[in-house]
Amino acid sequence: MSKENNSDKIAKVEVYYVSLEQNETYLGPVSGEENLKREEYFIRESNRTVYPKKNKSIVVRVLTENGIEGWGETYGLVAGDATVAIIKNLFADFIIGRNPLDVITIYEDLYDLMRVRAYHGGFYHDALAAVDIAIWDIYGKTVKQPLARLLGGIRRTKIPAYVSGLPKSTIEERCEIASNWQKKGFNAFKFALPMADQGGAEEMKQLRKTLGEEALIACDMHWARTRGEAVSLIQEMMPYRPWYIEAPIYNEDFNGLSWIAKKTNATIAVGEEWRTVYDAKLRIDLEACQIVQPEMGHTGITQFMRIANYAHAHNLLVMPHATIGSGIFLAASLQASAAVQNIAFHEFQHTIFPEFTSYNTGNITCESGFFSVPSGNGIGVEPTEEMKSKMTLL
Ligand code: MG
Numbered sequence: 195m196s197k198e199n200n201s202d203k204i205a206k207v208e209v210y211y212v213s214l215e216q217n218e219t220y221l222g223p224v225s226g227e228e229n230l231k232r233e234e235y236f237i238r239e240s241n242r243t244v245y246p247k248k249n250k251s252i253v254v255r256v257l258t259e260n261g262i263e264g265w266g267e268t269y270g271l272v273a274g275d276a277t278v279a280i281i282k283n284l285f286a287d288f289i290i291g292r293n294p295l296d297v298i299t300i301y302e303d304l305y306d307l308m309r310v311r312a313y314h315g316g317f318y319h320d321a322l323a324a325v326d327i328a329i330w331d332i333y334g335k336t337v338k339q340p341l342a343r344l345l346g347g348i349r350r351t352k353i354p355a356y357v358s359g360l361p362k363s364t365i366e367e368r369c370e371i372a373s374n375w376q377k378k379g380f381n382a383f384k385f386a387l388p389m390a391d392q393g394g395a396e397e398m399k400q401l402r403k404t405l406g407e408e409a410l411i412a413c414d415m416h417w418a419r420t421r422g423e424a425v426s427l428i429q430e431m432m433p434y435r436p437w438y439i440e441a442p443i444y445n446e447d448f449n450g451l452s453w454i455a456k457k458t459n460a461t462i463a464v465g466e467e468w469r470t471v472y473d474a475k476l477r478i479d480l481e482a483c484q485i486v487q488p489e490m491g492h493t494g495i496t497q498f499m500r501i502a503n504y505a506h507a508h509n510l511l512v513m514p515h516a517t518i519g520s521g522i523f524l525a526a527s528l529q530a531s532a533a534v535q536n537i538a539f540h541e542f543q544h545t546i547f548p549e550f551t552s553y554n555t556g557n558i559t560c561e562s563g564f565f566s567v568p569s570g571n572g573i574g575v576e577p578t579e580e581m582k583s584k585m586t587l588l
Contacts, residue, residue, distance in 0.1 A: 202336065204294055206257040207286040207325070209278050210585040211270065212520045214249040214546070235272070240388030241416040246271050249546075251519045252278060252320075253577070253585060256328040258294055262335050265576060266328030267522035268320040269491040278588050280321035289325060294332040301326050301496045319469035319492065326494030327526045327573065334572030341573050342532035345499060352564040353531045355542035356382035356410065358516065365392055369404040375544070379562030382410040382437065382539060387427075388418065394427050398434035410437040412463070417441045421450045428458045438463045438485055452482035463487055466515035471500035478508050487541070489515040490527035498527070502534045516541040525558060525568050525575040532567040540565055 235244050252270035257263055268277060285304055292300050304322055305314075313319075334341045342348045357375045360368035360383070372383050383401065390397035394413055401411050413436050415424065424442040431439070438461040443450045445467055455462045463485035468474055469492050477483050486505045488498050502512050512534055514527045531537045542560050558575065559566045568574030577585065 202260045208255040210253045241418045254324040264328035264332035266324040268324035276317040297329045315469040323494030330495045331572035341529035345533040353540045384412040395430035398431045402434045412437040414440040415442045452480035474501045487515040491523040511538040525573040
């Protein structure tokens with residue numbers, strides 16, 4: 195490393211909204227009069243959750259005095275202005291002038307700023323995640339290495355991918371989507387219980403029949419059930435051998451999750467809403483899950499690695515979550531997944547993936563059941579001209 199790089203400093207922080215197009219509504223078609231009336235959002239009644247009518251993501255560009263550019267991204271789907279304000283009005287002030295090679299120290303300093311007021315997660319940590327990814331990207335570009343190598347080494351260049359979501363109204367159509375992906379070389383799937391109009395057991399049964407005995411079929415229960423309901427539903431699905439059951443219960447009910455894990459023989463997966471290892475600890479210490487699913491858009495790289503390492507220390511698998519974004523945090527997630535030993539699969543959001551590939555220059559592909567890890571230094575992707583045309587500086 196040159197002396198010049200050693201003394202580089204962060205000079206500028208920019209925040210953008212990126213508008214994301216999507217061929218199909220996330221999870222599938224929506225109805226309801228109330229939803230038509232609302233301008234920006236709709237509510238999916240089956241999981242009582244708000245979603246935006248038009249997807250967007252928050253992208254951060256951090257620039258150093260030596261002209262090295264780092265890209266980060268966080269979740270921007272709902273009330274993203276809150277996250278933007280934290281980055282622009284607070285973090286930028288504390289990042290400018292810092293050495294980007296002190297990335298974990300910078301992360302910890304920003305985290306500490308609001309600890310006493312218990313801002314440990316939510317929008318605060320989403321803002322942190324974007325900045326953390328961008329500074330790690332600068333680190334990689336400074337030392338001219340892919341991020342995976344900085345996180346421990348390139349253990350793999352391909353990551354097994356599972357097909358997530360079957361966004362159609364009828365069970366026949368959903369089986370057809372799964373079957374089409376199977377023909378393309380994928381044999382691991384996850385369906386969303388809110389979309390299973392004939393119930394989870396029937397969905398599992400039909401998918402098992404369509405995809406065969408070897409296929410891995412998981413069910414995402416979307417945190418919408420009480421303890422008793424969750425156990426009954428899981429027991430109904432068990433004869434069709436679910437691969438794992440995701441988010442079976444309200445996410446605040448740690449003891450309930452642990453109770454369900456012990457009451458059923460199902461493999462339980464959770465973690466997409468976690469921000470930090472402290473969120474992981476609350477569940478893992480109660481032996482409430484066997485698979486953890488960190489979402490890079492919420493955790494950033496520093497906490498993603500802490501969660502993965504905590505899972506490793508408890509002999510658990512990691513299967514990173516993939517939320518809706520431009521591809522920047524997906525690239526970071528794939529880089530981290532290339533280094534982490536206990537990674538089994540990475541989620542593949544096939545309905546939004548075409549956008550990722552047209553947006554980013556880093557060759558993220560997902561074919562024949564595998565993601566490729568982007569090559570190049572840092573996270574390995576940068577916005578294309580097409581993506582830049584959809585970015586608004588805030
Ligand atoms: Mg999920």
